[in-house]
Amino acid sequence: MIETERLILRPHILADFEELLAVSNDPEVMQFITHGAQATRQDVWNKLLRNIGHWTALGHGVFAVVDRQSGRYVGDTGLADFHRDLGDDFDPFPEAAWVFARHGHGKGYATEAAHAAHRWFDAERGARRTVCIIDPDNAASIGVARKLGYNQYGETEYKGDHVLKFERLP
Numbered sequence: 001m002i003e004t005e006r007l008i009l010r011p012h013i014l015a016d017f018e019e020l021l022a023v024s025n026d027p028e029v030m031q032f033i034t035h036g037a038q039a040t041r042q043d044v045w046n047k048l049l050r051n052i053g054h055w056t057a058l059g060h061g062v063f064a065v066v067d068r069q070s071g072r073y074v075g076d077t078g079l080a081d082f083h084r085d086l087g088d089d090f091d092p093f094p095e096a097a098w099v100f101a102r103h104g105h106g107k108g109y110a111t112e113a114a115h116a117a118h119r120w121f122d123a124e125r126g127a128r129r130t131v132c133i134i135d136p137d138n139a140a141s142i143g144v145a146r147k148l149g150y151n152q153y154g155e156t157e158y159k160g161d162h163v164l165k166f167e168r169l170p
Contacts, residue, residue, distance in 0.1 A: 009063035032135035075100030127170035
C-alpha cells in the first residue's frame, strides 16, 4: 500500500468489482480507450482478476486508487505487462496505465497517483525504461504522461486504433 497526501494506492480486491464496472462503462471515461463501447460484466471481472493476478505473478501491477478521506474508489494506476504485441521497442518493457473515474477528473489525482506508483516501481524494481500508449486526442492523458517524464517516440495501431507510443527513460 502507498499513501500520498490525498490518496491510497493498493492492489485490487474483489470488492472493487462494482466500482471498476461503473468506470469501465462510463462513456466519458472510456472515450479514448474503448471509444465508449460498453464492457460486459465478464470483461470487467476478467480485468479485475488480471489486475489481482499481476501482483501474484509479477510482484507489481495496477493499483486501485482510493480517496484517503472518503475511502471512495477513484481509479487505477500502475505498471503492468499487458502483452499487447506492439513490437520489441514496447512489449519487453513495463507499461504504465492510469484510468480515473469521472468524479476524480480535474483534481490532479492521476498525476499524484501515477507519480507515487512510478516511485514505488523504481524503488522496488529498479529504474528502467517504461512505456505507455495514448490516443492522440487524449490531451489530458498526454499531459499526465509528460508530467511523469514520458516522451513520444513513435506511433502504431492497436486494436484498429491509432495510438502514440511514449517512453520514460531512467
